[in-house]
Amino acid sequence: MPVDVTMPKLSDTMEEGKILKWLKHPGDKVAIGEVIAEVETDKANMELEAYDEGVLSEVRVQEGQSAPVGAVIAVLGDGGATSKAPEPAKSEKAAPPPKPAAEPAAKPQAAPPKPEPRRPTLVRKEQPEPREEEHVKASPLARKIAREHGLDLRAVQGTGPGGRIVEKDVEQALGGKGEPEARPETPSRPIAVPAGGRVELSRIRRTTAKRMGEAKREIPHFYASAEIAMDEAVRLKEALAALGGEYEHLTYTHLLVKAVGLALRRVPEVNGSYDGDAMILHEAVNVGVATAVDDGLVVPVVRNADREPLAAIVRIARGLLERARSGHFGAEDLSGGTFTLSNLGMLPVSEFAAVINPPQAAILAIGAIREVPVVRDGEVVPGRMMTATLSCDHRVVDGMLAGRFLRELKTLLENPLALVL
Amino acid sequence: MTYDLVVVGAGPGGYVAAIRAAQLGLRTAVVERDRPGGVCGNWGCIPSKAILSDAALFAEMKIASKRGLLADNVRVDYARVIARSREVADQQAKGVEFLFKKNGITYREGVARLVRGGVVVGNERLEARHVLIATGSRERALPGLTVDGEVVVTSREALEVPRLPPSAVVIGGGAVGVEFAYVWATFGTRVTVVEMAETLLPGMDVELGRELERVFKRQSIEVLTGHRYASFARSGEGGRVTVEGAGGARRDLEAARVLVAVGRAPLSDELGLAELGIRTEHGFITVDANMRTGVDGVCAIGDVVGPLLLAHAASEQGVVAVETMAGKRRDGDGLDPANVPACIYCQPEVAAVGMTEAEAREQGHDVRVGKFPFRSLGRAMAAGHTDGFVKVVTDGRYGAILGVHMIGTGVTDLIAEAGLARTVEATVEDVIATVHAHPTMAEGFREAVLVAAGQAVNV
Numbered sequence: 083m084p085v086d087v088t089m090p091k092l093s094d095t096m097e098e099g100k101i102l103k104w105l106k107h108p109g110d111k112v113a114i115g116e117v118i119a120e121v122e123t124d125k126a127n128m129e130l131e132a133y134d135e136g137v138l139s140e141v142r143v144q145e146g147q148s149a150p151v152g153a154v155i156a157v158l159g160d161g162g163a164t165s166k167a168p169e170p171a172k173s174e175k176a177a178p179p180p181k182p183a184a185e186p187a188a189k190p191q192a193a194p195p196k197p198e199p200r201r202p203t204l205v206r207k208e209q210p211e212p213r214e215e216e217h218v219k220a221s222p223l224a225r226k227i228a229r230e231h232g233l234d235l236r237a238v239q240g241t242g243p244g245g246r247i248v249e250k251d252v253e254q255a256l257g258g259k260g261e262p263e264a265r266p267e268t269p270s271r272p273i274a275v276p277a278g279g280r281v282e283l284s285r286i287r288r289t290t291a292k293r294m295g296e297a298k299r300e301i302p303h304f305y306a307s308a309e310i311a312m313d314e315a316v317r318l319k320e321a322l323a324a325l326g327g328e329y330e331h332l333t334y335t336h337l338l339v340k341a342v343g344l345a346l347r348r349v350p351e352v353n354g355s356y357d358g359d360a361m362i363l364h365e366a367v368n369v370g371v372a373t374a375v376d377d378g379l380v381v382p383v384v385r386n387a388d389r390e391p392l393a394a395i396v397r398i399a400r401g402l403l404e405r406a407r408s409g410h411f412g413a414e415d416l417s418g419g420t421f422t423l424s425n426l427g428m429l430p431v432s433e434f435a436a437v438i439n440p441p442q443a444a445i446l447a448i449g450a451i452r453e454v455p456v457v458r459d460g461e462v463v464p465g466r467m468m469t470a471t472l473s474c475d476h477r478v479v480d481g482m483l484a485g486r487f488l489r490e491l492k493t494l495l496e497n498p499l500a501l502v503l
Numbered sequence: 504m505t506y507d508l509v510v511v512g513a514g515p516g517g518y519v520a521a522i523r524a525a526q527l528g529l530r531t532a533v534v535e536r537d538r539p540g541g542v543c544g545n546w547g548c549i550p551s552k553a554i555l556s557d558a559a560l561f562a563e564m565k566i567a568s569k570r571g572l573l574a575d576n577v578r579v580d581y582a583r584v585i586a587r588s589r590e591v592a593d594q595q596a597k598g599v600e601f602l603f604k605k606n607g608i609t610y611r612e613g614v615a616r617l618v619r620g621g622v623v624v625g626n627e628r629l630e631a632r633h634v635l636i637a638t639g640s641r642e643r644a645l646p647g648l649t650v651d652g653e654v655v656v657t658s659r660e661a662l663e664v665p666r667l668p669p670s671a672v673v674i675g676g677g678a679v680g681v682e683f684a685y686v687w688a689t690f691g692t693r694v695t696v697v698e699m700a701e702t703l704l705p706g707m708d709v710e711l712g713r714e715l716e717r718v719f720k721r722q723s724i725e726v727l728t729g730h731r732y733a734s735f736a737r738s739g740e741g742g743r744v745t746v747e748g749a750g751g752a753r754r755d756l757e758a759a760r761v762l763v764a765v766g767r768a769p770l771s772d773e774l775g776l777a778e779l780g781i782r783t784e785h786g787f788i789t790v791d792a793n794m795r796t797g798v799d800g801v802c803a804i805g806d807v808v809g810p811l812l813l814a815h816a817a818s819e820q821g822v823v824a825v826e827t828m829a830g831k832r833r834d835g836d837g838l839d840p841a842n843v844p845a846c847i848y849c850q851p852e853v854a855a856v857g858m859t860e861a862e863a864r865e866q867g868h869d870v871r872v873g874k875f876p877f878r879s880l881g882r883a884m885a886a887g888h889t890d891g892f893v894k895v896v897t898d899g900r901y902g903a904i905l906g907v908h909m910i911g912t913g914v915t916d917l918i919a920e921a922g923l924a925r926t927v928e929a930t931v932e933d934v935i936a937t938v939h940a941h942p943t944m945a946e947g948f949r950e951a952v953l954v955a956a957g958q959a960v961n962v
């Protein structure tokens with residue numbers, strides 16, 4: 083009596099699932115509760131447990147392939163000949179229309195109904211899912227409004243005390259009357275997103291989604307941060323900008339590109355890529371700058387950032403930015419990067435960790451320059467600090483290397499004359 | 504030496520801001536031209552509460568015999584009342600000075616003027632990365648009414664003059680006006696309160712002013728709402744105030760003392776604001792949610808920015824400003840005026856937080872009002888404090904508590920619960936689910952919410 087195993091629906095948004103790995107193969111015996119496959123959904127990677135015992139007689143969706151919710155992905159037999167499965171191995175044909183999550187697995191019509199159909203169980207592989215709204219910090223009023231609108235509070239950004247979700251946040255999430263926060267100047271216009279609904283991703287956004295997903299899954303990231311005193315760099319930047327001329331449009335990003343270029347020259351191991359059994363060390367130091375454009379994220383590349391003088395970097399970076407914004411960049415502009423810089427310092431971001439841009443070995447994330455009390459020579463004095471966080475591919479970059487790179491970067495930015503010499 | 508922060512004004516806004524700054528490690532100085540504590544500590548909240556407590560006690564003593572508590576010859580030594588009030592104020596000032604020392608805050612006496620990069624006090628220049636203006640406000644004047652400190656007074660003189668007038672006209676039925684009207688009337692002065700608006704306590708929910716007027720009349724205070732001040736002339740030992748009612752009907756009021764209580768004006772004109780490009784509107788400094796003036800490194804808080812004019816608002820604004828300077832506060836994360844309670848300390852007391860019923864209707868809420876009179880509350884009956892009520896304004900859609908308005912004995916303390924409910928965004932269900940001890944005056948809040956939810960128990 084063969085039983086179909088279907089792709090279960092985990093969330094409201096899940097439409098299909100991808101088989102990452104079959105842990106059982108045709109002919110293997112399967113017990114109830116045993117994990118038979120790993121499934122990737124739009125939310126997380128899950129383990130698919132068997133809800134019936136039997137022998138896996140047929141696998142209809144191969145590893146790496148996706149199947150819509152409700153589609154038959156495998157068949158459990160009773161241990162007889164595996165060829166007993168009646169259907170030909172065509173998943174499209176076998177796939178019934180998607181069913182809501184609570185439906186029990188579809189069964190072949192020939193099979194008599196089981197007295198109590200057990201449901202397929204999906205177990206989150208990584209951290210346990212927070213129970214409902216239990217672990218979300220939200221005010222009673224915000225909870226109530228969210229509940230009545232079926233809004234998932236986990237998707238709402240809280241602005242109340244301690245990041246608590248308050249009425250205003252929920253109203254805003256519902257596209258309602260809550261007045262929007264005064265927004266700092268962002269590098270580009272945000273994409274207009276209709277309240278609720280489904281927005282097709284732009285081509286750039288799709289690529290980013292795919293690459294970032296792969297990078298975060300594949301690359302064993304580790305992160306190292308350094309606090310950098312920016313008082314001198316601020317002074318230098320303001321002095322140069324005041325000079326005008328070629329420095330008229332100097333930004334902190336330009337200073338950082340130069341500093342990163344020089345630091346990579348001094349610690350060349352960070353300027354590399356992982357390639358199977360080898361590590362590729364790049365001769366050129368080409369620093370990409372993560373840049374928000376209307377359609378998503380692009381990374382125009384400043385070539386030879388270590389050798390180009392600061393004034394040239396200002397000119398090159400400005401040209402790149404203009405072309406990126408207008409969407410008229412050349413193939414050269416976006417290729418050949420050996421390292422990426424992501425600067426969110428113009429926003430109230432104190433620090434963050436970026437996802438590596440493969441095949442590069444590291445990416446540097448820059449937070450805002452903050453005025454903070456610092457201890458200097460045993461005295462508390464005002465200082466301007468910036469946090470730089472290096473995300474590294476641990477397959478080729480070790481902690482010691484990350485530390486050395488950050489030390490060089492810190493030295494350069496704290497004694498920034500080297501950037502103009 | 505460069506200070507991280509120089510605070511101009513040591514009132515409840517300035518001194519709290521300075522202490523918060525010191526806690527955050529900022530090198531801080533405070534400049535004050537009078538005494539630490541500001542109007543609140545010296546000429547407002549605290550000394551007036553000393554006098555008001557005495558008046559309330561005296562009022563209880565006068566009626567004690569009805570309850571079987573017999574005391575003969577109960578009288579008032581008003582000079583002693585005033586003297587004690589001054590002692591309390593002195594203690595406050597010393598307390599603030601001590602806190603400055605304890606927190607390592609530099610204190611300078613003098614008048615500060617803002618310059619680029621700091622302030623100038625006399626011949627001294629204090630360099631500062633940030634300047635916080637917390638200069639506060641002074642009593643507003645009326646044309647033709649020159650304050651002489653004897654017949655014509657503002658609240659400031661009224662707190663010092665040790666003689667009780669046989670009769671008084673109070674111009675202005677706001678917080679300050681009704682408090683002095685209550686004090687003097689309780690101690691035996693014949694008092695008339697003149698208010699331009701249709702009810703006492705303009706700006707608050709109209710039912711509060713109406714209830715206060717009802718009780719005031721019973722306390723033999725004459726209340727003339729809908730009357731504006733027209734003119735004043737000295738006459739004999741006192742003066743004659745001419746007021747004008749609806750339709751231009753004039754009336755002369757003779758009194759030994761005239762209290763001008765028509766609001767407060769910002770103290771911003773001697774700071775040199777224009778030179779720095781700091782904008783003002785009718786003298787009130789314009790600031791954003793984080794109390795920044797728009798000129799780099801200059802913030803302003805409290806009465807000088809208006810329009811709340813409350814000590815506790817100034818203190819919280821000071822914390823907002825300082826935490827913003829220190830990079831510890833998000834943009835736009837300021838003080839929400841809708842969560843700032845306002846309290847008045849005559850008897851019955853008055854307290855409110857959030858929207859009035861009229862405001863809620865104007866904003867298109869699905870308004871559900873619940874009103875619970877204290878006379879229906881066991882504790883109020885037992886204590887003989889049955890005047891007043893609790894009124895809650897809620898939204899029927901989600902049960903949000905939009906505003907709470909109370910009048911009665913002890914409501915200035917009861918309002919804290921309503922403030923908490925507003926701040927945490929509790930709904931009517933949350934208040935109903937909160938068990939209130941019996942018998943207490945605090946039950947009034949929950950009962951009023953029950954009324955709003957259509958679940959009234961005790962009315």
